[in-house]
Amino acid sequence: MKLKPIKSDIDYRNALKRLEVIFDAPIDTKEGDEGEILSLLIENYENEHYQIEAPDPIEAIKIRMEELNLRQKDLVGIIRGKSRVSEILNRKKKLTVDMIRELERILHISASVLVNNYELSKK
Template sequence: MQVKPIKTAEDNRTALARIEQLWDAEPNTPEGDELEVLATLVEAFEEANYPIDIPDPIEAIRFRMEQQGLEDKDLLPFLGTRSRVTEILKRQRRLTLNMIRKLNEGLKIPLDCLVKDYQLVK
């Protein structure tokens, strides 16, 4: 096993190619250990160089709706009236603390997404 730090995008591509070769390695074998170390190095490199920003609240709500096959009317228990649902989804109204709590508890949308600031459309 010859493992080295991942410093460049080329190093990352090489490590990913090796991971693909090792993908079916058994745990607690030299190949399995190499796979584990490479996966850790790639994860650290990609988190540092290709960060993924959390979505804003409306993107998070729409994503969850798509995941669960929900329609606007399914948000009534969390947001209130039909007009309020429309205003929220069109970014014309902000989420209240109560709405954020209900969306987090009911739809399991992470709080860090729901409390992120976003632009209103006037």
């Protein structure tokens, strides 16, 4: 395949098809180099046309809890208090700066995700 910039969805789909064919090509081969460059072109196109929004902070915490097999009570030491954990996870209260620091340090959730705004529950 002749490498060229990806400028349309048709180019994008063709690039994906080609990458699928050469995906397992050995490194430092003609096809391996092509796959590496094609991956960069595809990533660039996706970043421009298919941006993925960061999850809201509470969803990010819940996802990370699931990944680590944690329950609400496991966050008591991080968020300070059983009722406060419940209020945060049920969107009754906002995260504080100290909570964000601790969640980033212990759960390895980026502070840039945790500082995003989210709606509080009206209930």
